[in-house]
Amino acid sequence: MYSKKVIKYFTHPKNVGEIKNADGKSTEGSLACGDIVHIYIKVDPKTHVIRDIKFKSYGCAANIATTSVMTELAKGKTIEQAKNIKFSDITKALGGLPPVKIHCSVLAIDGLKSAIRNYEEKHGIAKEEDLDEGLIRSRLRRVMDPSVGRDIVSLGIVQSVKLDKGMVKLLLKIPKKHRFFKHIMEDIEEKIAYIPGVKGIERELLD
Numbered sequence: 250m251y252s253k254k255v256i257k258y259f260t261h262p263k264n265v266g267e268i269k270n271a272d273g274k275s276t277e278g279s280l281a282c283g284d285i286v287h288i289y290i291k292v293d294p295k296t297h298v299i300r301d302i303k304f305k306s307y308g309c310a311a312n313i314a315t316t317s318v319m320t321e322l323a324k325g326k327t328i329e330q331a332k333n334i335k336f337s338d339i340t341k342a343l344g345g346l347p348p349v350k351i352h353c354s355v356l357a358i359d360g361l362k363s364a365i366r367n368y369e370e371k372h373g374i375a376k377e378e379d380l381d382e383g384l385i386r387s388r389l390r391r392v393m394d395p396s397v398g399r400d401i402v403s404l405g406i407v408q409s410v411k412l413d414k415g416m417v418k419l420l421l422k423i424p425k426k427h428r429f430f431k432h433i434m435e436d437i438e439e440k441i442a443y444i445p446g447v448k449g450i451e452r453e454l455l456d
């Protein structure tokens with residue numbers, strides 16, 4: 250059911266790994282299947298060209314192949330050019346994907362866009378979005394609990410979100426002994442801390 254190219258990229262993926270001190274990084278989960286990718290980018294601060302990009306996939310064969318192709322398409326492009334890469338560019342490069350696997354390529358694109366946004370927010374060049382509780386909640390919807398492959402809002406881990414003069418106050422229902430506690434807390438930080446206007450995050454935990 251997979252093209253020869255998908256098999257080739259799955260068995261010999263390019264740009265696998267992690268970049269230490271990445272300029273931008275993301276963890277994105279697919280709402281369709283619960284799988285996760287990590288993306289790391291190194292960006293030239295003057296030209297905004299993506300000089301290096303690496304990934305780790307906790308997804309299926311199609312996700313490994315599509316994320317690998319995405320890294321090849323993004324490398325050497327400016328962040329503005331990279332934002333225009335579509336999942337259809339990836340599926341075309343792979344000679345097509347089975348319809349039930351299209352979301353795997355969407356996950357690769359979501360990871361890239363999220364890593365670019367992380368870079369832009371860290372470097373103060375992100376387009377301003379209206380900072381409100383809705384924006385914070387929408388970012389939290391992209392934080393996955395890997396143990397069940399669902400986001401922390403729909404799982405009820407996020408009990409409430411309040412915004413007070415730039416301070417984000419979260420009430421989270423999660424035990425500290427949760428297998429992915431550290432991972433989830435880091436992902437929350439990564440998704441929220443750099444939003445323009447956010448001054449800090451306060452977390453109250455319910456067991």
Ligand code: FES
Pocket residue numbers: 279282283284308309310311312350352353356
């Ligand atoms: Fe989850 Fe492919 S089925 S990424």
